[in-house]
Amino acid sequence: MRVAALLFALASTFAVQASDPLSPGALDTAADLRERALADDTGYRIIESLTTTIGPRLPGSEADARAVAWAQAKFESLGFDRVWTEPVTFPKWERRSERAAVVGAHAQPLVVTALGGSPGGTVEGEIVRFATFAELEAAPAGMVAGKIVFVDFAMERTRDGSGYDAAGPVRGRGPSVAASKGAVGFLMRSLSTSRNRVANTGITRFAEGVTPIPAAATSLPDAEQLVRLLARGPVRVRLELDCGWNGEYTSHNVIGELTGREAPDEIVVIASHLDSWDHGTGAVDDASGVGITMAAGRLIAQLPQRPRRSLRVIAFANEEQGLLGARQYAQRHAGTMAQHVIGAESDFGSGRIYAFNTSARDGTHALSRQIAGALAPLGIEFQPEQGGPGPDIIPLAQAGMPWAWLGQDGSAYFDLHHNADDTLDKVDADDVKHNVAAYAVFAWLAAEAAADFRTPAPAE
Numbered sequence: 321m322r323v324a325a326l327l328f329a330l331a332s333t334f335a336v337q338a339s340d341p342l343s344p345g346a347l348d349t350a351a352d353l354r355e356r357a358l359a360d361d362t363g364y365r366i367i368e369s370l371t372t373t374i375g376p377r378l379p380g381s382e383a384d385a386r387a388v389a390w391a392q393a394k395f396e397s398l399g400f401d402r403v404w405t406e407p408v409t410f411p412k413w414e415r416r417s418e419r420a421a422v423v424g425a426h427a428q429p430l431v432v433t434a435l436g437g438s439p440g441g442t443v444e445g446e447i448v449r450f451a452t453f454a455e456l457e458a459a460p461a462g463m464v465a466g467k468i469v470f471v472d473f474a475m476e477r478t479r480d481g482s483g484y485d486a487a488g489p490v491r492g493r494g495p496s497v498a499a500s501k502g503a504v505g506f507l508m509r510s511l512s513t514s515r516n517r518v519a520n521t522g523i524t525r526f527a528e529g530v531t532p533i534p535a536a537a538t539s540l541p542d543a544e545q546l547v548r549l550l551a552r553g554p555v556r557v558r559l560e561l562d563c564g565w566n567g568e569y570t571s572h573n574v575i576g577e578l579t580g581r582e583a584p585d586e587i588v589v590i591a592s593h594l595d596s597w598d599h600g601t602g603a604v605d606d607a608s609g610v611g612i613t614m615a616a617g618r619l620i621a622q623l624p625q626r627p628r629r630s631l632r633v634i635a636f637a638n639e640e641q642g643l644l645g646a647r648q649y650a651q652r653h654a655g656t657m658a659q660h661v662i663g664a665e666s667d668f669g670s671g672r673i674y675a676f677n678t679s680a681r682d683g684t685h686a687l688s689r690q691i692a693g694a695l696a697p698l699g700i701e702f703q704p705e706q707g708g709p710g711p712d713i714i715p716l717a718q719a720g721m722p723w724a725w726l727g728q729d730g731s732a733y734f735d736l737h738h739n740a741d742d743t744l745d746k747v748d749a750d751d752v753k754h755n756v757a758a759y760a761v762f763a764w765l766a767a768e769a770a771a772d773f774r775t776p777a778p779a780e
């Protein structure tokens with residue numbers, strides 16, 4: 321058995337070679353981290369604590385401040401060497417109430433939620449249906465002036481989230497385009513895969529010079545009800561939103577660091593975001609990422625020695641309204657961005673990780689390949705052509721930091737994303753352990769490696 325296993329290891333793509341950036345000892349430690357993670361429920365307990373004691377964490381809300389204090393205390397209790405906060409200032413958007421109804425012969429209430437960034441106001445008008453954003457964009461202004469635009473785009477369920485990407489700018493720019501054509505309101509079928517009667521919020525933005533109009537999303541069953549009513553004749557809808565921008569707020573990114581033993585100025589980042597939308601408790605978006613990355617950091621903190629480089633676990637402020645914490649981190653740390661050797665963010669729920677890649681995008685890159693080898697026992701495949709940086713990693717990657725992708729199964733993510741069903745009961749404790757194992761292995765090896773991700777390995 322032993323000889324066979326050894327021969328198999330030598331023949332394997334992932335066998336250690338003398339020139340490889342990771343030593344057999346580092347890989348042994350990774351295997352140990354992986355096994356400890358799979359037997360440890362710290363990640364789930366962190367998610368339970370955040371979603372239970374803080375609840376929804378709308379940026380700028382009273383809970384935002386409590387979440388920052390919670391994260392700081394949590395990092396301290398988990399054994400990080402250095403814990404600190406960095407201010408993040410942004411305009412504050414508030415949701416107070418939201419209501420909608422079909423009026424007239426078929427009068428009935430509709431389930432809606434205001435989109436983040438929507439102004440308040442009460443509007444009533446006939447709805448005009450568009451199947452896609454492109455159709456709305458192509459429509460003559462006369463078709464929608466004085467009416468409520470209804471974009472009825474049906475997003476597809478996919479494992480990698482490409483169904484959401486394909487929805488494109490329906491939510492982000494739809495209201496602005498509708499307003500620019502003279503519509504009085506905007507209603508969209510939620511970007512959701514849930515059959516439940518819940519509506520999904522999310523940020524929208526009005527272009528310079530466009531007067532904002534009330535903008536909301538309705539649930540899938542409500543959107544389909546509207547389509548059936550439209551088949552019978554014109555439909556009038558009344559939309560009553562009380563929400564809007566209200567001054568500025570300063571929140572904080574919260575950072576826990578393990579200080580590197582040899583190259584403390586070189587930094588590996590694993591990240592999540594602390595804020596959430598306000599209907600659920602932000603369990604999959606993104607308390608899961610907070611729990612996964614904090615628990616991975618804690619496992620590394622418990623090793624007998626620190627990795628060569630520093631590991632920063634960052635809980636970013638206000639991702640939901642435009643990556644604001646990450647953008648301000650990239651500005652503040654512009655002078656040391658070249659020492660940020662790689663970063664990854666967990667912001668796609670708690671589904672298991674099935675694929676790994678880095679910005680090297682090269683199947684022969686020695687360090688990526690070795691890390692992929694250490695992740696393979698978790699059922700994670702090296703996919704050198706796939707993936708990209710998590711949302712909060714984008715501003716850092718734009719400033720030059722390499723990224724890693726730990727691709728999670730998001731098949732069920734859009735049943736919950738930004739709606740009232742995003743609660744703790746949807747989080748599977750064993751899936752969280754699997755994610756923690758992958759993040760611990762990745763972060764340890766990236767922080768311990770002799771090479772970094774900028775220099776491609778010589779071709780074999």
Ligand SMILES: [Zn+2]
Pocket residue numbers: 593605606639667668
């Ligand atoms: Zn998120």
